[in-house]
Amino acid sequence: MDVLRPPTVWVAGRCYRVLNPQTATTTTNYAEADAYGFEDSVYQDEVDCTNETDFTVEETGSGRFQTSFPVANPYIPYLIGSKGSTKSRIEKETYTNLKFPGKGQNGNVVVTGKDVRTVRQARLKLEMLVEQARKKQPSTHFLSLPVNTPNIQEKFLEFKKEVLEKCGDSRGVEESIFQEAAKLHLTLCVLVLADDRERQQAVDTLKQCPETVLKKQLGGEKLRLEMKGVEIMNDDPGEVHVLYGRVNALSWSHSIQAIADSVVGEFVKGGLVTRQQERVKAACHSNEH
Known part of the structure; x- marks a missing residue:
């Protein structure tokens, strides 16, 4: 392992260093259906939790420590595992107690333990499982x-x-392979929004972007764009399924790339998007078949 560039993992907009890549890349698969009717719960091991986190761990009246956070109900089975195996494993490894909402119910996952560090460690493991579960779901919004x-x-x-002629x-x-002209758009990212809470969070995040992104990037000015040229999604022109238009800013002072990256970054911070790459691919979708 390169100590200067250790392997990392993104969870809820935070980047963590993986301590042991040999164990961290090993997953335990539970192929047997659990009580919720789900299969294949995936568990990720050994992540450095010594860095400061942005969630709160509170001391309870009994001298124990606790943190809670909302999880969309479809992801709860991944946290419990087949016959409670994942839940039991995390509890044993972190010396914590995990409490989940009932089947079909909305609510917070609650982690309780004897010290702050183990509570943080258990919560991070759970959040990593949610990220893994989110990747298994089909996109619901873009x-x-x-x-x-x-x-x-x-x-x-x-x-x-001209193309048709x-x-x-x-x-x-x-x-039929052409997009409607009124629907031409620049795709920034796709999302998996599993419940009303996540959908409302996405709406709130988007409403904040004029202040957190556009005001900072544009300073009240307009961004002029040019769409010129056509690109293909893959390397074989004979097997093209999507064509898109290249989009460029016509001003030296503003960058559509910086705006796109910043907007997606706000959704990454909120845990609604898993960062897949450093930069957004700015492309105007025009036709698909």
Whole structure:
């Protein structure tokens, strides 16, 4: 392991160092269906919890320590495991007690222990499992910026007409593969929002972006964009499923890349998006088949 560049994991917008890559990359799979009817709970080992966290651990009246946090109900089975195996394992390794909402009920997961460090460690392990569970779910929403001004729509329709006239006899090239001109957009990220709480959190995060992102990046000025050129999603032009337009800012002082990265960063901080790469791929989706 390179001590200067140790392996890391992102959980709820925070980056943690993995202490032991040999054990950290080993997962325990529980193929047997648990009480919730789910399979394949995944457990991640040995993560450094010595760094300061941004959640609160409170001392209870009995001298023990406790933290609680909301978890969407579909993810609870991943935290319990087959016949409670994951729950028991975390409790034994961290000397804590875990309490979960009942089946089909909304509520907080509560972690109780004898000291702050073990409570933090147990919570982080649970949050990592939620991240793993989120990755298994199909996307429910996506975050985008509309790129559908009248002049762009007009140019897009001209492009569509030209393609159909010149390539209409080619494999798969027909009108239905084109996106509606009014729906042209710049995709920033996709999300898995599992319950009303997460959906409301996403709405609140988006409403804060004009203040946290746009005001800082634009300073009240408008961002002028240009969509010019077409790119493909894969490396084989003969097997293309998605074409997208290249989008560039027409101002030296503002960067669409910085704005896109910052907006997605706000959702990463809130734990609604798992950071997959350092930068957002700025592309205007135009047609798909």
